[in-house]
Amino acid sequence: MASLLTTPARREKPEESGAWRNKTPAILTLERFMQDQTDPENPNPSPKFHTGRLPNNRSGDGKPRLLLMGQRRQEAHPLISPRRSGKSSISSVVFHKMPPAETLFLESTARIQKDAVHSFMDFQVWDFPGQLDFLDPAFDVDYIFGEIGALIWVIDAQDEYLDALMRLNNTILLLQQHYPSINIEVFIHKVDALSEDYKFDIQRDIVQRTQDELSDAGYENAPVSFHLTSIYDHSIFEAFSKVIQKLIPQLPTLEGLLNILCSNSGMEKAYIFDCISKIYIATDSSPVDMQSYEICSDYIDVIVDVSEIYGWDRPGRAAEEAECNDQEAESVIRLQNGMILYLKEINKYLVLICIMKEESIKKKGLIDYNCGVFQDALAQVFGLQRT
Amino acid sequence: MDIIEKKGKKKKVLLMGKSGSGKSSMRSIVFSNYVAKDTRRLGATIDVEHSHVKFLGNLTLNLWDCGGQDAFMENYLQHQRDHVFANVAVLIYVFDIESREFDRDLVTYSAVARALSENSAGARVFCLIHKMDLVQAEYRQKLFEERSSLLKERSEGFDIVVFATSIWDETLYRAWASIIYTLIPNLSIIETYLRRFAEIIEAEEVVLFERTTFLVVCHVSQQGLGNPNDDRFERISNIIKTFKQSLSRFTSSPKSAPQFTEIELRAPRFSLFIDRLTSNTYILVVVKPGESDLNTAKMNVKIAREDFERLDVTGDGKKPTRTRESSSRMELEAEDDAGRDAEY
Secondary structure (H helix, E strand, C coil): CHHHHHHHHHHHCHHHHHHHHHCCHHHHHHHHHHCCCCCCCCCCCCCCCCCCCCCCCCCCCCCCEEEEEECCCCCCCCCCCCCCCCHHHHHHHHHHCCCHHHHHHCCCCCCCEEEEECCCCCEEEEECCCCCCCCCCCCCHHHHHCCEEEEEEEEECCCCCHHHHHHHHHHHHHHHHHCCCCEEEEEEECHHHCCHHHHHHHHHHHHHHHHHHHHHCCCCCCCEEEEECCCCCCHHHHHHHHHHHHCCCCHHHHHHHHHHHHHHHCEEEEEEEECCCCEEEEECCCCCCHHHHHHHHHHHHHHHHHHHHHCCCCCCCHHHHHHHCCCCCEEEEEECCCEEEEEEECCCCEEEEEEEEHHHHHCHHHHHHHHHHHHHHHHHHHCCCCC | CHHHHHHHCEEEEEEEECCCCCHHHHHHHHHHCCCHHHHHHCCCCCCEEEEEEEECCCEEEEEEEECCCHHHHHHHHCCCHHHHHCCCCEEEEEEECCCCCHHHHHHHHHHHHHHHHHHCCCCEEEEEEECHHHCCHHHHHHHHHHHHHHHHHCCCCCCCEEEECCCCCCHHHHHHHHHHHCCCCCHHHHHHHHHHHHHHCCCCEEEEEECCCCCEEEEEECCCCCCCCCCHHHHHHHHHHHHHHHHHHHHCCCCCCCCEEEEEEECCCCEEEEEECCCCEEEEEEECCCHHHHHHHHHHHHHHHHHHHHHHHHCCCHHHHHHHHHHHHHHHHHHHHHHHHHHC
């Protein structure tokens, strides 16, 4: 309901476009430098990749953006090293495969850090420095929020979060007024060191405060969701999976395809994973349990690591390789308890992972055939060429 | 005959170092299937913790994890000197890279080395410079070289081997695999067997891992195929051990259970499988890509299993296996040809 009411406000936006026009060219160029644009002299270069229609994408062909934001660093105590909410660590761990222990050495982000992530769909992750105040009129709000699909707000659960919560609420209210279709995802971060009870207490508290604030301002059912995360376990990947899934328009189709695959091949659970970030794009409609997600994600690690070790370029083997090259990687693990893990590469970015009983793998031909059909269907959905 | 041989194969391994340097953490990861994170729960070791690790059939490691607090150290060096330092096969001395009083550590180390040279002069000494992950990557090598040259001076005549280790990466497995390598009794026989086996099945690489620790026992690579990753064996140990942890969570079975029976991977540039070979070992085989190569290799592992089992348990499988080997080789080649024919 809220979105219907506020859409006209978004269309008008007189004060903002006015502000844009009133600035001198010098200021505008400076701003673009500040915002770390690749070509500052030539604003808004046209996007190069086709990614399908996205929720908040007016032109229909930009990269979907995820914006990472978090609490401001406390400037009041220059001597105490300020706590950081962990935004850069998150993007390094999830998108650059950095081991969590090494994030200790990361420098703090001074300006907007843009990461283009090339995967089954291209998207950008913007790491927004904590000390920048985007509500400052010097920033081009429309440029920042104009095309983002989701705003990820990181809150340090081990720290005093009331101040951060206030900024979050201001941001949500601003977004609700002007860009109501942006998904707002709150990561309650660094929960690894907290006890189970305390974790959920904090979550309840944050949810309560945010909802109160929203309903005071008259917004019900705002697209705000909360996730408990930590870079030291799988929770951060799971949270990102949920964020990304909301941005995939084809999600219901994918789920349907996976359901058909599972029921026809005797599989218990099937996931499609993005190989690089270990985010799962879709799964069949049987309930997701953390364990099966974790094992699949660890399975990808094993396959990627082992392939890295033995997949080096062997000179003088080109002829033999040519005949096998069109074949995608495939792997089977037989567990002691009779379960089977099956992995098949779908294309450069995606892998299919299935969990099944021992009986099902006996009909290996059927599984191969079904997976082939599934692969073709997926290629049609994404409009990709199977190469 | 078996009984006599088994008795002689118990090796005493001393694990020493300052309190808090990470001896017990290391031991738990390598021998008790802990992940690095779990070692936070470990408390200080009081006096000596003995453990027996059955390793590859007839080799048993008698591991003495010696608590490193000063009072204990003094006790080992004075009252229990003969008891602790007698009949030692290997001394593993652990240094904490973050230690603020390295000079004092050196003095203790020298005293230990002296006690060892008096009581078991034939022992091998390994020094591990531990917790390397706490140093930034670019300084690691320099610091390691500095420390190891200092250590070599103070070793009382022992020819020591120094490793830089961390429980958070594969360096730990590299160090332990090299230590274990020096202890395995009939390694040369195993190695020749493995080499012949690799030749027969035309494998790019065959690696033998111990079952519980997943440390490399022995490896054979095809000539002239320079894999650029020199640290691949310990990396695989690390990968598989970590994955076994996840599997035990998934199947909710005890951590010491074998977890998986077979891993198989067909990639565009190679095929690989890991299978159980004997009751104490896993075998990893890397072959050329393609269905037929992988399947014949798998079948051959099945055939060779019996021979390796004999080698593993009794320590000499020379006489009876020779004829079997030749007969199985013929089978293999026939199999191989069949595979080829089917392909074309």
